Amino acid sequence: xxxxxxxxxxxxxxxxxxxxxxxxxxxxxxxxxxxxxxxxxxxxxxxxxxxxxxxxxxxxxxxxxxxxxxxxxxxxxxxxxxxxxxxxxxxxxxxxxxxxxxxxxxxxxxxxxxxxxxxxxxxxxxxxxxxxxxxxxxxxxxxxxxxxxxxxxxxxxxxxxxxxxxxxxxxxxxxxxxxxxxxxxxxxxxxxxxxxxxxxxxxxxxxxxxxxxxxxxxxxxxxxxxxxxxxxxxxxxxxxxxxxxxxxxxxxxxxxxxxxxxxxxxxxxxxxxxxxxxxxxxxxxxxxxxxxxxxxxxxxxxxxxxxxxxxxxxxxxxxxxxxxxxxxxxxxxxxxxxxxxxxxxxxxxxxxxxxxxxxxxxxxxxxxxxxxxxxxxxxxxxxxxxxxxxxxxxxxxxxxxxxxxxxxxxxxxxxxxxxxxxxxxxxxxxxxxxxxxxxxxxxxxxxxxxxxxxxxxxxxxxxxxxxxxxxxxxxxxxxxxxxxxxxxxxxxxxxxxxxxxxxxxxxxxxxxxxxxxxxxxxxxxxxxxxxxxxxxxxxxxxxxxxxxxxxxxxxxxxxxxxxxxxx
Numbered sequence: 079x080x081x082x083x084x085x086x087x088x089x090x091x092x093x094x095x096x097x098x099x100x101x102x103x104x105x106x107x108x109x110x111x112x113x114x115x116x117x118x119x120x121x122x123x124x125x126x127x128x129x130x131x132x133x134x135x136x137x138x139x140x141x142x143x144x145x146x147x148x149x150x151x152x153x154x155x156x157x158x159x160x161x162x163x164x165x166x167x168x169x170x171x172x173x174x175x176x177x178x179x180x181x182x183x184x185x186x187x188x189x190x191x192x193x194x195x196x197x198x199x200x201x202x203x204x205x206x207x208x209x210x211x212x213x214x215x216x217x218x219x220x221x222x223x224x225x226x227x228x229x230x231x232x233x234x235x236x237x238x239x240x241x242x243x244x245x246x247x248x249x250x251x252x253x254x255x256x257x258x259x260x261x262x263x264x265x266x267x268x269x270x271x272x273x274x275x276x277x278x279x280x281x282x283x284x285x286x287x288x289x290x291x292x293x294x295x296x297x298x299x300x301x302x303x304x305x306x307x308x309x310x311x312x313x314x315x316x317x318x319x320x321x322x323x324x325x326x327x328x329x330x331x332x333x334x335x336x337x338x339x340x341x342x343x344x345x346x347x348x349x350x351x352x353x354x355x356x357x358x359x360x361x362x363x364x365x366x367x368x369x370x371x372x373x374x375x376x377x378x379x380x381x382x383x384x385x386x387x388x389x390x391x392x393x394x395x396x397x398x399x400x401x402x403x404x405x406x407x408x409x410x411x412x413x414x415x416x417x418x419x420x421x422x423x424x425x426x427x428x429x430x431x432x433x434x435x436x437x438x439x440x441x442x443x444x445x446x447x448x449x450x451x452x453x454x455x456x457x458x459x460x461x462x463x464x465x466x467x468x469x470x471x472x473x474x475x476x477x478x479x480x481x482x483x484x485x486x487x488x489x490x491x492x493x494x495x496x497x498x499x500x501x502x503x504x505x506x507x508x509x510x511x512x513x514x515x516x517x518x519x520x521x522x523x524x525x526x527x528x529x530x531x532x533x534x535x536x537x538x539x540x541x542x543x544x545x546x547x548x549x550x551x552x553x554x555x556x557x558x559x560x561x562x563x564x565x566x567x568x569x570x571x572x573x574x575x576x577x578x579x580x581x582x583x584x585x586x587x588x589x590x591x592x593x594x595x596x597x598x599x600x601x602x603x604x605x606x607x608x609x610x611x612x613x614x615x616x617x618x619x620x621x622x623x624x625x626x627x628x629x630x631x632x633x634x635x636x637x638x639x640x641x642x643x644x645x
Contacts, residue, residue, distance in 0.1 A: 130352075149192045214553040223256075378426040585597050
């Protein structure tokens, strides 16, 4: 993960250096190499966390007229393993002498990324987030100019219009005219994305001109031939019997085989890391072979992360440990006794220990390093008020605060040497894991077809909103600890396949909670050998870790974030 920054100054007296606080939060994302470049009235800066290629690639990269800042990981490309993604992309873009050529390059990119490209000759700035919005890019504007950056910080003295850049496509901006912007959308805009664009135009004080769509193939659903319907199977309280009956269906087996191939491909590429853990890299790149953990999994013990752990075991070198990081926040209701473990006896700790036992049974040769992160209320309030609120900015709800803090403390674990954090994000949106999906089904007064349509509509809403609700924020808080977040479920081919299945082929809300929600994924976990984790009910991390109280309104403005954003 990298920290990238670009500022367009509208007058010559504007600051041409990075603010020290901003430089710190950007360097936290990219601790391995930093560089800056001033061209015309454009300041570009890159802080690099080494994750690809045989050596660290500084940024910005200059190839001909192309100056590139890139934050991300690219997959399924034919490129030398010794070359970084940033250098490969810069060389490709330097050969593009018109917008259509640039679009043809972007059309085939797969993986999470943000990019900022400045053309020295035409004085045009291009910028984009991938179509799934997995990595953060913030846009800020005031009278002095405009800036794009991976993460920001709030300051009362800086009057800025700030928002997360909507991942709608490739933006094109002439640096001498900030009153208009062109957009090549990933796909045709709808009501939701048009609202995002209207908010962007208002905040930036420009008018966006819509050009033709880029339309990568994977964004569109496939026509699948699977002929099965979970609702046609009878439920039995013997879950082993139920799962075995479902797995006896050739159609379900065929769907699982396709899913297995795609998810294994996603996991295998996402567990690849440089040959050094973060501790050995700090000491000496020429040290003897590093056998410390380079990969961690944010681990609640639920079905999503446990499935990913089983698959990661197949591709991480046999002699390396895999970290399972579980976070618990001090229980306010804990009894004041000598048994201090009472303070950390939260639901996610219980399920993590159960699934940890299962992993040792299924993958006995792997050294699983379960790291228990215990956070006191005092430490939570201190870090949130002094530091984490900057990373959550410009978001400000109680939900943003809770989730942001949970991910930050998990990846901040002092005894973790990993440089990559595997997360289970996207599984609930893809497989129908939220209670609102079940409620949509239950409250629909219509027939089976109408219920199916209602669930499909709810799934589509969640999928559209996932970049703005979760992904950019999670990227900011995890990367602040020098780790790259990788989400194997949110991979282009996995996404296309699962979204192409009908809701009745992914979930079954006539079955109870912990069985019918995410049923296809639970069957897959059962097929992998899991028995306990496949029956755990969905539990949001903010409740499972006990950072939040269910009585709180998640949509309310956080007291901490309100204080820092409103004054």
